[in-house]
Amino acid sequence: MSKVHFVGAGPGDVDLITLKGYKQLSQADVVIYAGSLVNPALLDYCKEGAEIYDSASMHLMEIIDVMEASVKAGKDVVRLQTGDFSIYGSIREQTEEMKKRGIVFDCTPGVSSFLGAASSIGTEYTVPEVSQSVIITRMAGRTPVPDRESLRSYAQHRTSMAIFLSIQGIEKVVEELVEGGYPSTTPVAVIYKATWPEEKKVFGTLETIAEKVTEAGITKTALILVGDFLGQEFYYSKLYHEEFEHEFRHGKSSHAQ
Structure with missing residues (x-):
């Protein structure tokens, strides 16, 4: 079944997209990316012939209309957003509209800025x-x-x-x-x-x-x-202190000399 995949692009470096996000992006028939925020070099991962839309010039209903038409045509869609779509990504308004229209979707988080x-x-x-x-x-x-x-x-x-x-x-x-x-x-x-x-x-x-x-x-x-x-004030974590015991380490490390 065709669906919409919300994919977090990462903070900027194209290599910081997740492996799952990369796979979804590289297999998508339609990609709608947040052009003002997402590194356009990520579009190099798209397959040949993929339809690409820059949402910077689109309003909400235009975006949802493209998603709906694409899914109904049997195409997989990637909504490529920043790595922060779970924080400041305006994702809720998009998912609510898709629920109203019965559009199936899932979300793949990215690395936050x-x-x-x-x-x-x-x-x-x-x-x-x-x-x-x-x-x-x-x-x-x-x-x-x-x-x-x-x-x-x-x-x-x-x-x-x-x-x-x-x-x-x-x-x-x-x-x-x-x-x-x-x-x-x-x-x-x-x-x-x-x-x-x-x-x-x-x-x-x-x-x-x-x-x-x-x-x-x-x-x-x-x-x-x-x-x-x-700042310069710093205290070592207890986790790796040689006297700190927990489930996986008892007493001093055997590697300590």
């Missing part, structure tokens, strides 16, 4: 005794954010934070975070197009990052990472 960004700078969001939680959020813009989820309210926790879709308002982001509780010395990393060939990395603190971002000319498609996980 917030994971690609952390990997790009060789860090992790959780550090023992520093931070064990991650807040993924955005600043209000054309899409509103509930007051209870404001950056200022989240900042009081001073935990690790990955802020999407907000780089155009970096000065306001900084203001909200500092007013909410982060010290102005809190480290910040801004990653533009994480894992893409044109990736840029800017490092600073809440006191300096806005000026550095402006100097770098970054105005869109960037993640703002905030928190002491980016």
